[in-house]
Amino acid sequence: MAAPRLRLAPAERRQQIIDAARELYSDRPYDAVSTSELADAAGVARGLINHYFGDKRELFLAVMRESITMPERALPDYDGRSVEERARLTMDWILEAATTYGQAWVAASGAANLHGSSDIQAVVDEADDRAARLVLDALGLPDTPHLRARLRPTAALTKAVCREWLQRGTFTRDEALDLLTDSVLLFVRQTPPTPTRPTEGTDS
Structure with missing residues (x-):
């Protein structure tokens, strides 16, 4: 029975x-x-x-x-930290979350690439947007549409790096941390507009 x-x-x-x-x-x-x-x-x-x-x-x-949504966990204390220090601490926090959340996060993130239908893409986009907001808040940067758009592509990179580190063993944790920190800083730094040169024959 x-x-x-x-x-x-x-x-x-x-x-x-x-x-x-x-x-x-x-x-x-x-x-x-x-x-x-x-x-x-x-x-x-x-x-x-x-x-x-x-x-x-x-x-x-x-x-x-x-x-694929990062779990709710308290961020480290960033008071008095530079943007560079905040970026490294945040990426370290994300790697730690990926470790403790288990292989399911990495595997499910990869599955998103195998089923490109609109409903799954909407779930991925929602998670990526939330992650971008979290990182901007951690870096002490304003949550503007432009900055969020610059950060959203790093979500796919983060998942790919975690798969290389956790599943394939091609990266060490330190290598993953260095790559993600440098990438986030590259994406959030604003490139100043190139000054236009005066046209020949016009007064400067």
Whole structure:
């Protein structure tokens, strides 16, 4: 006789399903995981997947959204620090978060590149925009549309560097930190406009 399922509050049950799905998607692509496997891994009836998420696709999006959004953690104390010091401390904080959050963050970030549909891209864009805001706040820079647009491309670089470091071992942590710090500083530094030269024959 099967043991009775533990009764959980809806939010806890939903999270239980997401956590189980994350484990499956950490080393297998979306198309290789069936709804039945997702239900078995979570220890729930298949109908509960549809009840909480509508379908398998929405569950995958929920896993993606949770996995590629940097976890809420307190930033280091930056009082009196230069922008360069703040950038290095922030990138170190992000690398530490990637380590403690586990391989799921890296794997799910990579999965975004394998499924370029609009709904997944919207989740990635949302996470990248949030990360850009976080970094601007950490650097003590204004959250302007222009600066945020300059920083958003570094999110893809950060994920790629973390994959090289955590999954492939091609970077050391220090190399990853140096590369990301230099890149962020390059992207946020404003290039002054080139002065126009006076046209010949005109008064200067």
